[in-house]
Amino acid sequence: MRLIWANIVAIYRKELQSYFASPLAYAIAGIFWLLSGFFFTIILLGPQGYISLAAQADLQAQQIGLPAPPIDVAYEFLRAFLGIMGSLALFVLPILSMGLYAEERKRGTLELLATSPVTNWAVAVGKLLGVLTFFIAMILPLLAYQAIALSASNPPVPPAVPLLGHLGLILLAASVLSLGMFISSLTDSTLLAAVLTFALVLFLWVIDTVARAFSGPIGEALGHLSLLRHFNNLVQGIFDTGSIVVFASYIFLGIFLTAQSIDALRFQRS
Amino acid sequence: MISVEHLSKIYGSTPAIQDVTFSVEPGEIVGFLGPNGAGKTTTMRILTGYLPATSGSAKIAGYDVHENSLAVRQRIGYLPETPPLYPEMTVEAFLYFVTRLKGVPAGDRPSKVDAALKRCNLLEKRRVLIRKLSKGFRQRVGIAQAIVHDPPAIILDEPTVGLDPRQIIDVRNLIKSLAGTHTIILSTHILPEVSMTCNRVTIINQGKVVATNTPDNLEASLAGGSGYELEIEGNSTAAQQQIQRVSGVRVVEPIATTEIPANRAVLRVVSEPGIEPGKEIIATLVSMGIGVCEMRRTRASLEDVFLRLTTQEKLEDGANAQSAHFVNATATEEKQKEEVTP
Numbered sequence: 001m002r003l004i005w006a007n008i009v010a011i012y013r014k015e016l017q018s019y020f021a022s023p024l025a026y027a028i029a030g031i032f033w034l035l036s037g038f039f040f041t042i043i044l045l046g047p048q049g050y051i052s053l054a055a056q057a058d059l060q061a062q063q064i065g066l067p068a069p070p071i072d073v074a075y076e077f078l079r080a081f082l083g084i085m086g087s088l089a090l091f092v093l094p095i096l097s098m099g100l101y102a103e104e105r106k107r108g109t110l111e112l113l114a115t116s117p118v119t120n121w122a123v124a125v126g127k128l129l130g131v132l133t134f135f136i137a138m139i140l141p142l143l144a145y146q147a148i149a150l151s152a153s154n155p156p157v158p159p160a161v162p163l164l165g166h167l168g169l170i171l172l173a174a175s176v177l178s179l180g181m182f183i184s185s186l187t188d189s190t191l192l193a194a195v196l197t198f199a200l201v202l203f204l205w206v207i208d209t210v211a212r213a214f215s216g217p218i219g220e221a222l223g224h225l226s227l228l229r230h231f232n233n234l235v236q237g238i239f240d241t242g243s244i245v246v247f248a249s250y251i252f253l254g255i256f257l258t259a260q261s262i263d264a265l266r267f268q269r270s
Numbered sequence: 271m272i273s274v275e276h277l278s279k280i281y282g283s284t285p286a287i288q289d290v291t292f293s294v295e296p297g298e299i300v301g302f303l304g305p306n307g308a309g310k311t312t313t314m315r316i317l318t319g320y321l322p323a324t325s326g327s328a329k330i331a332g333y334d335v336h337e338n339s340l341a342v343r344q345r346i347g348y349l350p351e352t353p354p355l356y357p358e359m360t361v362e363a364f365l366y367f368v369t370r371l372k373g374v375p376a377g378d379r380p381s382k383v384d385a386a387l388k389r390c391n392l393l394e395k396r397r398v399l400i401r402k403l404s405k406g407f408r409q410r411v412g413i414a415q416a417i418v419h420d421p422p423a424i425i426l427d428e429p430t431v432g433l434d435p436r437q438i439i440d441v442r443n444l445i446k447s448l449a450g451t452h453t454i455i456l457s458t459h460i461l462p463e464v465s466m467t468c469n470r471v472t473i474i475n476q477g478k479v480v481a482t483n484t485p486d487n488l489e490a491s492l493a494g495g496s497g498y499e500l501e502i503e504g505n506s507t508a509a510q511q512q513i514q515r516v517s518g519v520r521v522v523e524p525i526a527t528t529e530i531p532a533n534r535a536v537l538r539v540v541s542e543p544g545i546e547p548g549k550e551i552i553a554t555l556v557s558m559g560i561g562v563c564e565m566r567r568t569r570a571s572l573e574d575v576f577l578r579l580t581t582q583e584k585l586e587d588g589a590n591a592q593s594a595h596f597v598n599a600t601a602t603e604e605k606q607k608e609e610v611t612p
Contacts, residue, residue: 003373006370006373007370007371007373009370010367010370010371011371013367013370014356014359014367017358017359017363018356018358018359021358021359022358107352107354107355107356107357108350108351108352108353108354109354109355109356110354111315111320111348111350111354112348112350112354112368112371112415113371114319114320115318115319115320115343115346115348115350116343116368116371116372117340117343117344117371117372117373118343118371119340266320266321266322
C-alpha cells in the first residue's frame with residue numbers, strides 16, 4: 001500500500017513538473033485567465049452587469065415610489081460567473097487531458113512505465129491528480145478576485161455558497177479530465193485525443209439539453225447522468241450527495257477504463 | 271538468472287518468434303544477434319513483461335515474467351529501442367523520477383543517481399534539459415535509466431545505436447564493467463560489438479534461434495576453422511600437393527591475384543578446427559626449397575558465421591544441423607568451466 005502511494009506520488013510529481021516546464025500549459029493558463037477576467041468584469045461591472053442592473057432596478061423603484069424588489073446581487077453574480085467558468089473549462093479541459101497518455105505513447109515512455117514496478121492504476125491516479133492540481137492552480141487567481149468582490153457585499157455572502165460552487169467546478173473538471181485521460185490512452189495522437197474529448201464534451205451538452213427537453217422518465221434518467229446538471233446544482237448552492245456520487249462515478253470510470261485500456265494495449269500491440 | 275523456454279509470439283497470423291529457448295547465467299553478458307526484424311525486440315519486450323507471449327515461458331530470477339510481472343519488473347533495467355525520455359526534464363530530475371518509479375528507498379537515491387551519471391559520463395550534463403541533448407547523450411541517458419536502480423538483470427535493446435565511435439567504446443566498457451554483478455542481455459546487429467562485449471551469443475533469424483555459443487567458438491568452428499594465407503616463391507602446384515598431406519589441413523587452394531610477381535603464388539589453407547598446422551607447413555615448404563614470402567593467420571570472422579546462418583537460401587539445412595551441434599558444444603564447454611572454476 002505504501003509502495004503504491006509512493007508510485008502515485010512519483011507520477012504526480014513528474015506530471016506537475018512537466019506542466020510547469022511546458023509552454024502549452026502557460027499558454028492555456030494565460031488565455032484562461034484573460035477570458036475569465038474579461039467575463040468577471042462584464043458580468044459584474046459591464047453595462048448589462050449585475051451592479052448596473054441592480055442600480056437600474058433601484059432607480060425605477062424610486063421613480064415609481066415602490067420599494068425595490070429584492071435582488072441578491074452577490075448570489076446572482078456568483079451563479080452566472082461560475083456557470084460561465086464551467087463552460088470555459090469545458091473548452092480548456094480537453095487540451096489539458098489530450099497529452100496525458102498520447103504523449104507517453106508517442107515518445108515511447110509508456111514502455112518505461114509499463115516495465116517499472118508500477119500498476120496501471122497508480123499511473124492513472126497520479127496523472128489525474130497531477131492534471132487536476134494544475135487546473136486548481138488555474139482557478140486559484142479567480143478565487144482572489146471573487147473574494148475581493150464578495151467582501152464588498154452587504155449582507156455578507158455565506159462562505160458555503162462560493163465554496164460549493166468551486167467544489168462543483170473542480171468535480172466537473174476532474175470528471176471530464178478523467179474521461180479525457182481514457183480517450184488519450186486510446187491513441188498516440190494528441191490532436192485526435194483533443195478532438196475526441198471535445199466531442200465528448202459536446203455530447204455532455206447534448207445529454208443536458210435532451211434531458212431538459214424530455215420531461216418523462218427518459219429525461220429524468222438522462223438528467224441524473226448529466227454532469228452539467230449536477231454542476232449547476234452545486235453552483236446554486238444545493239448540496240446533494242447524489243451529485244457527488246455521480247461525479248465520483250465518472251472519475252472512477254475514467255480511471256478504470258484508462259487502466260484497462262493500457263492493460264489491453266500490452267496484450268494486443270502488434 | 272534468465273531462462274526462456276519454447277517462447278513463441280504470433281501477431282495475427284505472422285509469427286514474430288518461434289520456439290525460442292535460451293538461458294543466461296548470473297553475471298553473464300549474452301548478445302542477441304540477428305538481422306533487423308528477426309524478433310530481437312519482441313523477445314526483449316516479452317522478457318520485460320511489456321508483451322505477453324503466445325506460448326512458452328520466460329523467467330527472470332525465478333519469477334515468471336507474466337504471472338509475477340511486478341516482481342520481475344522490480345528486478346530489471348530495460349533500455350527499449352527508443353530511449354524512453356521526457357524531453358522537458360533535466361537529466362538528473364529524470365533519473366530521480368526513475369529511482370522513485372523503481373522503488374529505490376529515498377535515502378539511496380542521490381548516491382545511485384550520482385553513480386549512474388558517473389558511469390555513463392553524464393556528470394557535466396546533469397542539469398541540462400533532455401530536449402537539448404544530442405542523440406548520443408540521449409542514448410546514454412537511456413542506458414543510465416536502465417542501470418540507475420542497480421537491477422540484477424539488465425536488458426538493453428541496441429545500446430550503441432546513434433553513438434559515435436568513441437562513445438561506442440565507452441558504452442562497451444561500461445557494459446563490460448557491469449558484468450559479474452549484473453546479468454545482461456543486449457541485442458544488436460553490429461557484429462564486432464558482440465565479439466568484444468559478450469560471453470555468449472545467441473543468433474536469431476526469422477524468429478528462430480539458429481546458434482548459441484561463445485563468439486570465439488562460433489567463429490572457429492562454424493565457418494570451418496581458422497587457416498593461413500601463404501605467399502610462396504617457387505613451384506606452387508607441388509607446394510599445394512605437399513601442404514595437403516600435412517595432418518590437420520583440410521583444404522588448400524590457390525588465390526588468384528595480379529599484385530604479385532609471376533614466380534610467386536598465394537595459397538589459402540584451411541585447417542581442421544582446434545589444430546594449428548602452421549609449423550608443419552613451414553617445415554614442409556622449407557624442405558622443398560620453396561621460399562615463404564608471407565604467412566598470415568586468417569580467422570573466419572563472426573560476420574561469415576552470421577551470414578552463413580542468416581542467409582537462408584543456401585544453408586537452411588546445414589545451419590540447423592550445425593546449431594544442434596552448437597548447443598552440445600555449449601553444454602560441454604560449461605562443464606569444463608565448472609571444473610575449472612572451483
